[in-house]
Amino acid sequence: MSSALCACSCASSATPCNAATWSCPRTSSPSTSASASGPCTMAPSASRAAASTSSRRGSASPSRSCGSRPAGLWTAWAGAHSAPNTTSTPPTNGYAVRFSLMNTPALGRAEGAAPAARFFSAILTMRQFLAACRILGLGALALAVLVLGAGSCRPAARPQKAEPRSSRALPAEVMRAVLVPSYEQRTAYSGELQSRRRSMLGFELGGRVQALLVDEGELVREGQPLARLDPRSREALLQQSSAQLAAESAVLKELSRGARSEIRDGARAQVAELVAQLRLAEIQLARRQREKGEGIAAQARVDEGLAKRDALAARLRQARSRLAELENGTRPERLAAQRARVDALSAQQRQLQLDVERCQLRSPFAGRIASRYLDEGRVVRPGEPVFELVESGQLEARIGVPQQRVAQFRVGSEHALRVGSTQCKARIRSLSPIVDPRTRTVTVIFELEAEETLRPGASARLLATRTVASPGFWLPTSALSKGIRGLWSCYVLVPQKDSGAHRIERRELELLHTSGERVFVRGSLRSGELVVRSGIHRFVAGQVAVPRLRQD
Known part of the structure; x- marks a missing residue:
């Protein structure tokens, strides 16, 4: 067994353990080594012998052994778990890490040792533990190098044939751009429905309201009575005027016809009598004048005859004038004056008659009562509104149109109007000659037949169509994406000549008009190109796609 695998306290020294004596070189005997540094057990038999020797000598510290088999399990344990009878000196660095080789047969055989001391039989310093870790790390690195070298010696794998690009391309729903x-351009202008005639009805005279004959919402005919004032005071004035007119009319009639024959005969008789009296007076006067000349009569008698003659002559002239008047008729001046008095009374009578008639409010045209503003018993002023009447016949729509669009509207032309959900045809009746100062528009007046569903005051919309001469393309809104500088963009599929695949390219567009789900654009798009119409979020420029043409 090599001494390099020893993990005792001398593992970091320059001199390795002596494998023959199983003792460290720093000690002179196995006993000293066992008590100071601990023997190095290189084999299981040696470990058991060392443990027996230590037990026979009665050593206080347990034998510290390091295993020589790398398959053992090292377990760390705190220094506080060591046996209380252990007298071994800890390392000089102040802490120790205990390791035991679980597969060592000599573990737990020391006599008199605590269970913890029998289980952890070796004490290493931190420096020795790190040195062992370095050795193990170098070994693992060498093993990895060997494994990599063995793998590089294997023959290279055959590269697989790449799949064609078109098989990995996404399908794209496209349409063909048509120039x-x-x-x-369809434009909607808003306006309001109105009755052709609309009136606020009130009495022309003041007075107390006696009766209201209709209510709101009722249909009335032309001339139908709607309300009535108290007419009694005006009726009394009318009777008085009628009497005066009758009297003056009788005088005028008499003057126009002249005097009766009896009156004229009486006037002639009076004239003849006065002529006879005058002749007698003249004879008597002549006699008295002769008598005076003879000295028989006094001057007084002559004077009396003169006075009587003159008086009779005056009376005769008056009688003759009266007779001439009766015979010639009334003078034209007097007849004219009398006629003037009769005409004045007739006008007064007509005025009073109108006042009596105006005490009753009548409908000026056929229509419907829209509003009622007062009740019976109220004293009203002349012209104060009582009812609001709207014509129930034809309706008209007043719609404001911009000045630059008025030229396309002609009087008499028909157009489509939309009132709520109802669409009806209307004819232009007239154009306003002035521009509305508030809206700066020209009012176009349309007339249309009244229907049950149409009511005055409803909003009306004029749908006007204008052709704009500008070439471009119609695309769905789903084919556009937001571009830069206020522009829009779309994707087109351009076929590749070399591979036969289709590659996606971007086209910048300008939006001209929007109509529902379609837009009219112009830009770098060319006629006949395949435009991606939906799902543009799945594609980017340069990507390969498979076109699926859809014809609308």
């Missing part, structure tokens, strides 16, 4: 010269 189109233009695209249609």
Whole structure:
């Protein structure tokens, strides 16, 4: 057995143990060695002999042996587990590590030793333990080198034939890019449905509301009474005016027809009587004047005759004028004045009649009562709203359109409108001549037939289509990925001439228009190329893929 495998306290010294005497060179006798350093047992028989010798000599410390078989199991144990009767001196470094070779037959045979001392029969210093570990590590390294060298001596394995690239390529669903010269852009403009006629109804006069004849939501016909004011005061004024008009009308009628024949005959008789009286007065006056000249009559009698003659002459002139008036009829000036008085009273009567009629509120057109604003008994002012009436016939839609798009709308043209879920056709009735200052749009007025599902105030959308002359491609949105600088990109499969496989390349695109799940793009894409339409997250540029063409 080589002394290099000894693991006793002299393992780190320059001089190895003496295999013939089983003692360390630093001791002079086996007994001294056993008590100081401990003998090195190189064989099981030697270990048993040394243990017997130590037992016969009555040594206080157990024999420390190191095994020579590498198959043993080394076990570490703390110094506190050693036997209390052990008198061996610990190593000079202050701690010890105990190891025992479990397969050593001499273990546990020492007489008088504690069980721990019999199990752990060797004490090594830390420096000796590290030296043993270095030796074991060098051995393991040498073994590894031998194993690697033996493996390198084996014949090289035959390289396997690489599988073709196409067998490892991912399948890609593709479509063929088709260049189109233009695209249609559909734009929706919003507006509101309105009744063609809509009125806030109220009384033209003030007064107390006597009755409301309709309620909200009711359909009314044109001219139907809706509400009524108290008319009694205006009816009384109307009766008074009617009486005055009747009186003045009778006077005018009399003046227009002239005097009756009896009156004219009486006037003629009066004239004839006055003529006779005047003639008599003149005869009497002439007689009195002759008598005065003869000195028979006084001057007083002559003066009385003169006065009587003059009075009768005046009365005759008046009677003749009256007779001429009766015979000629009423003067035109007087007839005109009387007619004016009659016309004034007639106008007053008509006004009062209208006031009485205006005490009743009527529907100006057929429609539906949208709102009611007051109840019976309220005193209202002239023009105060009572009802809101909307026409129940045709509807109109007022939709604002940008100024640059007005040119494509013509009066009389038909367009499609969408009101909620209902789509209907409408005709342009007129275009507003001004621009709305708030929205900066031009109002386009559409007229459409009223339906049960359409209500005034609902939102209406105008769907307009415009053709944009710009070449490009229609692609699904699933074929695009976000690019840089505001652009988008797609993947195309380009066939390789040498291998026949398809390699993925990137194409930068500009997005022009979006329509549902499709987009219209232009860019570096060429007509006829195979575009990956879905699952683009599985591919990168330069990757090999197998195309699966899908025709829409």
